[in-house]
Amino acid sequence: MRVRTRARIAAAASAVVALVVALAACSVSPQTEVTLPPQVDRAFPDDVTAQFDDAVANAMAATGASGAIVGVWAPWSGAWTAGVGTQYPGSSDAVTTDMSFRVGQLTRPMTCDVLYAVAAEGRVNLDDPVPMYVSGVADLTDVTLGDLCDGTSGIGSYSGQLRPLWIANPSRVWNPRELASFGLGADRTTEPGEGFRDSDAGYVLLGLALERATGKTASALIQQYVAAPLGLTGTQLPSVKPAAPSGDPLTGLVSLPIEGGVNCVEPLDITEVSSSIGYTDSGVVSTLDDMRHYVQALATGASAPSEAAADRFEGGKPTYAKAPSWLTTAGGAVLSGSLVGQSGWVPGYSTAAYSDPSTGLTVVVVLNNSATNQAGALAWELASLASKAPAAEGQTAPEAGLPWTAEQYHQAIAARPVCAPPAAG
Numbered sequence: 001m002r003v004r005t006r007a008r009i010a011a012a013a014s015a016v017v018a019l020v021v022a023l024a025a026c027s028v029s030p031q032t033e034v035t036l037p038p039q040v041d042r043a044f045p046d047d048v049t050a051q052f053d054d055a056v057a058n059a060m061a062a063t064g065a066s067g068a069i070v071g072v073w074a075p076w077s078g079a080w081t082a083g084v085g086t087q088y089p090g091s092s093d094a095v096t097t098d099m100s101f102r103v104g105q106l107t108r109p110m111t112c113d114v115l116y117a118v119a120a121e122g123r124v125n126l127d128d129p130v131p132m133y134v135s136g137v138a139d140l141t142d143v144t145l146g147d148l149c150d151g152t153s154g155i156g157s158y159s160g161q162l163r164p165l166w167i168a169n170p171s172r173v174w175n176p177r178e179l180a181s182f183g184l185g186a187d188r189t190t191e192p193g194e195g196f197r198d199s200d201a202g203y204v205l206l207g208l209a210l211e212r213a214t215g216k217t218a219s220a221l222i223q224q225y226v227a228a229p230l231g232l233t234g235t236q237l238p239s240v241k242p243a244a245p246s247g248d249p250l251t252g253l254v255s256l257p258i259e260g261g262v263n264c265v266e267p268l269d270i271t272e273v274s275s276s277i278g279y280t281d282s283g284v285v286s287t288l289d290d291m292r293h294y295v296q297a298l299a300t301g302a303s304a305p306s307e308a309a310a311d312r313f314e315g316g317k318p319t320y321a322k323a324p325s326w327l328t329t330a331g332g333a334v335l336s337g338s339l340v341g342q343s344g345w346v347p348g349y350s351t352a353a354y355s356d357p358s359t360g361l362t363v364v365v366v367l368n369n370s371a372t373n374q375a376g377a378l379a380w381e382l383a384s385l386a387s388k389a390p391a392a393e394g395q396t397a398p399e400a401g402l403p404w405t406a407e408q409y410h411q412a413i414a415a416r417p418v419c420a421p422p423a424a425g
Contacts, residue, residue: 032229034293034302036360037075040392044078048389051406052382056084058410059378063350064255064264064419065367067095071288072382075360076397077389081288087251087368089265097288100234100245101366102252102275104351105344106291107237107284108203110226111218112149112312112332113304114210117225120306124213133209136177137184140205143192148199148206150330152317155199156186162277166347167254170273171242179279180204196317196329200281203332207280218280230297234287240276245285252348255371255419262371264419270348270370282346291353291364298333299340299355313340326403337402339363339383343376352379359398361386372418381409 043049056068067085083095118124124133126146130153131137133145140153147153158179165172183201190197207218214221219237227235234247245252253267275283286294297303304312309331316328316335326337333340334354339361341354348368352375355362363386365379384406391397 031231032297032302032305034230034297034300036296036300036357039073039075039079039360040077040395042078042392044072044074044080044386044389048078048385049080051385052080052082055378055381055385055406055410056082059367059374059381059413060085062413062417062419063367063369063372063374064253064262064267065350065369066091066253066267067250067368069095069097069099069101069250069288069364069366070382071097071292071362071364072386073292073360073362074386074389076391076395077386078392088253088269089267095250095368096248098248099250100247100285100287101250101351101368102245102278102282102346102349103284103286103291103353104278104282104346104349105200106286106294106342106351106353107278107280107282109298109303109332109342110222110284110294111203111206111210111280113298113309114218114221114225115145115149115206116304116306116309116312118210118214118221119308124209126308130205130209133212134205137205145206145209147192148202148209149332150317151196151199151202151332152190152193153199153202153205154188154190154192154194154197155202155205156183156188157198157200158182158204159200163347166273166277167256167268167270170270170347173240173242173274174276174279176204176208176276176279179277180208196319200278203281204279210280222284226294226303230293230303232286232290232294235284235290235294236286237280237284238275240274242272242274244271247287250349250366250368253369254347255369262418264369264371267369267371273347278346282344288364288366292362295341295353295355295364296360296362299357301357324403336380337404338400339380339402341379343373343379345370345373345375350375352376354379354383359400361398372416374413374416377409377413380404381406381413384409 087093312331316330339354343352
């Protein structure tokens with residue numbers, strides 16, 4: 001049994017976070033309120049906003065995204081939200097901030113939230129071996145449910161193998177066990193609990209285990225333990241029926257390879273797909289407002305307010321070999337400096353959301369082209385810019401900064417453009 005220690009953010013969060021849990025008069029579900037440093041009611045200064053605009057334009061040009069939804073909140077300085085660009089290259093349909101989208105790997109911490117909630121009810125233990133709940137995986141007796149959440153199971157991934165099939169047949173409905181089998185078939189590169197290995201198959205197995213332990217669907221579990229308590233009215237794990245994100249969807253695109261590069265002039269519209277391709281790894285649909293509230297709850301501990309998750313972010317593992325000491329992962333989230341969140345992609349979208357549990361600095365980014373995944377880099381660039389924003393009258397800017405510069409990620413994004421015009425012919 002691996003012993004978990006108390007979360008490294010708990011001390012910082014407790015000074016600025018109050019979790020108010022009350023029973024609604026007509027509901028048995030607790031409503032969880034997240035209280036952070038109060039957000040000043042003003043826009044960022046014009047020069048800071050101009051830097052945000054430039055950062056988003058740079059990322060859209062490099063990734064081929066025709067549209068972006070972005071939000072930045074610095075409680076001491078200002079707030080900025082923007083729908084940028086259009087639904088499709090050359091289209092006149094403007095992107096707006098209230099559009100829905102697929103959140104990609106931001107689904108992972110939600111699945112872990114369910115695990116901690118179910119563990120708090122005594123239905124599972126974090127140290128339970130996976131075969132207790134998922135049949136046909138006898139070789140995983142040394143892998144626990146906690147390992148699946150932390151990404152330390154050693155199991156491989158399926159997305160790299162299946163991405164061409166998703167693009168060729170986006171309406172196909174996938175069985176979660178079939179998805180997981182592609183990751184299970186990969187050789188283990190780490191022993192359980194010893195190191196991080198990015199594994200979408202691991203989060204799919206965790207979803208299957210939680211369904212078996214509770215007798216409820218993954219969709220119902222995310223609604224009960226994540227969306228309802230946090231009031232995320234635009235967030236859900238949709239049914240497997242192929243469809244666009246519910247509500248007013250942001251068009252999801254993917255630019256395909258052509259001779260000499262990638263075609264961003266005429267990308268494939270892949271807005272309508274089955275959520276089964278992501279399931280409890282990357283299948284959730286949400287909105288900008290909901291993702292802001294969710295990532296703030298995640299960072300402060302309000303998304304899983306129980307002893308089961310008390311040490312959720314302690315002992316994080318490096319996200320890759322020789323990663324900087326400030327970049328680790330645990331509990332389904334990425335810890336980058338003082339920020340807690342997640343980033344990734346799903347066909348049609350590249351997404352990221354991060355929040356600082358002490359200062360309240362929060363960034364949410366969606367790019368509507370998944371040919372490359374640069375939303376995380378853009379989120380860190382925007383966070384760096386916002387961290388240096390001047391304090392509004394009567395406010396005090398935090399002293400601590402982030403261990404990277406905005407220029408660093410601006411240049412990294414620009415150095416990796418993926419687009420090329422269609423070949424003449």
